[in-house]
Amino acid sequence: MSELVFEGTTYEVPPGNTVLEALEVAGVTIPSSCRSGVCQSCLLRAVEGTPPATAQAGLRDTLRQQGYFLACCCKPDGSLEVVRPNDAGLRHRARVARVRSLNATVAELTLECDAAFEYRPGQFANIALTCGTVRSYSLASVPTEDPHLHMHIARMPGGIVSGWVHDSAKEGDFVDLLGPHGNCFYTVGNFGQTLVLAGTGTGLAPLYGIARDALRHGHTGDIHLFHGSIRQEGLYLVEELRALSHTHSNLHYYPCVLEGPADAQTHVGALDAHVTSTLSTLRGSRVFLCGHPDFVKMMQKKTFLLGAAMKDIFADSFLPAKTVTA
Amino acid sequence: MATLYETLGGQAAVEAAVDIFYRHVLGDDRISHFFDDVDMERQAAKQKAFLTMAFGGPHNYTGADMRRAHAHLVARGLNDTHFDAVKENLEKALSELSAPAELIQQVLAIAESTRNDVLSR
Ligand code: FES
Numbered sequence: 001m002s003e004l005v006f007e008g009t010t011y012e013v014p015p016g017n018t019v020l021e022a023l024e025v026a027g028v029t030i031p032s033s034c035r036s037g038v039c040q041s042c043l044l045r046a047v048e049g050t051p052p053a054t055a056q057a058g059l060r061d062t063l064r065q066q067g068y069f070l071a072c073c074c075k076p077d078g079s080l081e082v083v084r085p086n087d088a089g090l091r092h093r094a095r096v097a098r099v100r101s102l103n104a105t106v107a108e109l110t111l112e113c114d115a116a117f118e119y120r121p122g123q124f125a126n127i128a129l130t131c132g133t134v135r136s137y138s139l140a141s142v143p144t145e146d147p148h149l150h151m152h153i154a155r156m157p158g159g160i161v162s163g164w165v166h167d168s169a170k171e172g173d174f175v176d177l178l179g180p181h182g183n184c185f186y187t188v189g190n191f192g193q194t195l196v197l198a199g200t201g202t203g204l205a206p207l208y209g210i211a212r213d214a215l216r217h218g219h220t221g222d223i224h225l226f227h228g229s230i231r232q233e234g235l236y237l238v239e240e241l242r243a244l245s246h247t248h249s250n251l252h253y254y255p256c257v258l259e260g261p262a263d264a265q266t267h268v269g270a271l272d273a274h275v276t277s278t279l280s281t282l283r284g285s286r287v288f289l290c291g292h293p294d295f296v297k298m299m300q301k302k303t304f305l306l307g308a309a310m311k312d313i314f315a316d317s318f319l320p321a322k323t324v325t326a
Numbered sequence: 327m328a329t330l331y332e333t334l335g336g337q338a339a340v341e342a343a344v345d346i347f348y349r350h351v352l353g354d355d356r357i358s359h360f361f362d363d364v365d366m367e368r369q370a371a372k373q374k375a376f377l378t379m380a381f382g383g384p385h386n387y388t389g390a391d392m393r394r395a396h397a398h399l400v401a402r403g404l405n406d407t408h409f410d411a412v413k414e415n416l417e418k419a420l421s422e423l424s425a426p427a428e429l430i431q432q433v434l435a436i437a438e439s440t441r442n443d444v445l446s447r
Pocket of ligand 1: 072
């Protein structure tokens with residue numbers, strides 16, 4: 001008998017039974033379909049204890065490392081505490097430490113949060129204002145390098161959270177932070193692998209976190225970072241990225257704008273074409289894509305056709321004002 | 327006796343095959359337009375479920391699922407020519423994975439058995 005804690009209640013899993021079966025017998029409904037580890041609809045997450053390897057076969061590394069497993073294949077060999085995928089995020093109190101503008105429309109919000117907020121650079125978290133509005137933002141900071149959390153926030157017409165950040169947030173204000181969530185982050189290992197990071201607009205935030213995280217872990221393979229914007233003034237962190245590529249010879253930074261004029265180091269043209277013409281093959285590369293949903297969807301296909309394996313393409317698309325209930 | 331699924335290499339073989347097969351399908355002008363606005367991850371998961379079935383692995387696929395999943399494509403003109411093109415790509419992917427000829431024929435026969443359901447006949 002293994003002990004299983006789910007949503008605060010303890011259940012027994014008889015030997016040879018799966019977590020899915022044990023919960024169903026107890027009257028708990030978990031979505032399931034194939035019941036054989038293929039469809040992944042029965043995904044749960046272990047917050048205590050380690051699920052057996054067979055329950056994680058076929059899952060992405062990023063999910064595996066966060067304790068996700070398939071309930072239909074999980075015959076536990078020890079006690080487990082598990083949650084549904086969406087309940088994994090805890091609510092944290094965060095204090096505004098600073099707001100600074102990165103360009104005319106993007107501000108960097110720095111939040112101070114308790115150490116219990118453990119995240120991977122590139123994941124996202126939800127900010128909940130006291131009025132109840134919740135918005136998702138990616139984390140551009142790296143835990144060991146930045147003492148606080150950084151988010152890049154573009155001003156949205158009529159945006160409640162972005163309007164608050166740009167117009168009235170000040171040091172000492174408090175917000176609720178939920179998360180972290182998302183699978184778009186660097187997994188340690190395979191240090192010589194080529195990494196390709198491409199994003200539009202504030203899609204740079206997670207990529208900035210991921211690139212620095214990879215460097216910090218001693219990644220030796222080439223890291224190609226493409227950042228696209230409509231016009232030159234939409235780019236940001238340009239100096240920081242140029243400096244970083246000077247100190248790390250394997251980091252290559254490609255700013256790209258759709259419409260000129262642009263400075264000599266900035267490419268003028270479509271970002272997708274710039275990526276595919278700069279890198280002729282992506283066979284064996286790990287790819288991270290962030291930003292506008294149309295861009296992300298198109299690039300998933302293009303990078304896949306250029307040879308990147310499906311499991312090596314990590315994507316995070318920003319839906320405008322994606323409303324999440326707190 | 328080992329199943330076809332095990333002989334081909336189980337889950338890992340399915341994953342490798344999905345990558346190669348799907349890349350061929352997307353690159354094939356005869357059929358790629360059917361995939362223009364689909365979500366790649368979800369599509370890949372479906373391909374994986376389908377190949378698991380075609381390899382004789384564990385699955386819950388029914389003819390009715392096949393009909394439902396392809397009805398909107400049939401409405402957009404999916405016909406025998408496209409079905410043949412998909413089969414051709416499947417065969418190519420399996421030979422690239424150096425699967426033995428008789429196993430490839432078995433997989434293609436399983437795929438063929440879904441033709442009428444896929445084409446809503
Ligand atoms: S029910 Fe399909 S993977 Fe568990």
